[in-house]
Amino acid sequence: xxQLNQSPQSMFIQEGEDVSMNCTSSSIFNTWLWYKQDPGExxxxxxALYKAGELTSNGRLTAQFGITRKDSFLNIxxxxxxxxxxxxxxxxxxxxxxxSFGAGTTVTVRA
Amino acid sequence: xxxxxxxxxxxxxxxxQNVTFRCDPISEHNRLYWYRQTLGQGPEFLTYFQNxxxxxxxxxxxxxxxxxxxxxxxxxxxxxxTEQGDSAMYLCASSLNREKLFFGSGTQLSVL
Numbered sequence: 001x002x003q004l005n006q007s008p009q010s011m012f013i014q015e016g017e018d019v020s021m022n023c024t025s026s027s028i029f030n031t032w033l034w035y036k037q038d039p040g041e042x043x044x045x046x047x048a049l050y051k052a053g054e055l056t057s058n059g060r061l062t063a064q065f066g067i068t069r070k071d072s073f074l075n076i077x078x079x080x081x082x083x084x085x086x087x088x089x090x091x092x093x094x095x096x097x098x099x100s101f102g103a104g105t106t107v108t109v110r111a
Numbered sequence: 112x113x114x115x116x117x118x119x120x121x122x123x124x125x126x127x128q129n130v131t132f133r134c135d136p137i138s139e140h141n142r143l144y145w146y147r148q149t150l151g152q153g154p155e156f157l158t159y160f161q162n163x164x165x166x167x168x169x170x171x172x173x174x175x176x177x178x179x180x181x182x183x184x185x186x187x188x189x190x191x192x193t194e195q196g197d198s199a200m201y202l203c204a205s206s207l208n209r210e211k212l213f214f215g216s217g218t219q220l221s222v223l
Contacts, residue, residue, distance in 0.1 A: 042214035101153030
């Protein structure tokens with residue numbers, strides 16, 4: 001599948017801090033999705049983005065569809081312990097329906 | 112519960128045995144996907160059904176793997192003659208449109 005690069009691979013943050021992570025691709029995407037996965041569970045859809053430049057929020061989460069259509073960003077504001085988990089970006093490259101996933105960003109929150 | 116349901120949640124088997132996993136998608140979703148996930152990686156596409164038709168299989172899906180969705184509702188994934196390299200989380204997802212996939216909790220397979 002297409003290569004999606006997520007950065008950073010992992011992060012330790014203090015409770016209450018804001019978190020930023022990003023995802024880049026060598027291919028143009030028409031849709032960007034952000035998922036969160038808890039240990040032993042399947043990924044849960046957080047945010048879907050459909051237009052270049054689009055900024056969408058879901059509670060304390062905000063995601064942006066990059067204007068080049070080759071990147072996306074996810075921000076978590078005022079992190080809390082339940083934000084712990086692995087965050088994946090995903091998308092179907094142009095002319096494909098299969099989702100490609102990044103390797104994930106692991107977030108650990110220090111109380 | 113109207114989410115995607117997968118059974119069993121965990122399966123431990125000996126090398127060479129056959130295993131079968133079941134997925135019940137969200138009822139109105141006509142698209143069903145199987146993915147595999149290993150530690151430290153994102154999910155990787157295995158196969159895709161639209162209704163009962165299997166429309167694509169990844170090269171990751173060797174001849175030992177077979178998936179069915181006989182009536183366009185639930186699906187099964189069978190692995191024959193399991194190998195240690197088959198150990199992974201097997202995830203099922205369903206969708207109504209092409210992009211927004213909803214995943215089940217997965218079946219964690221351990222091959223000893």
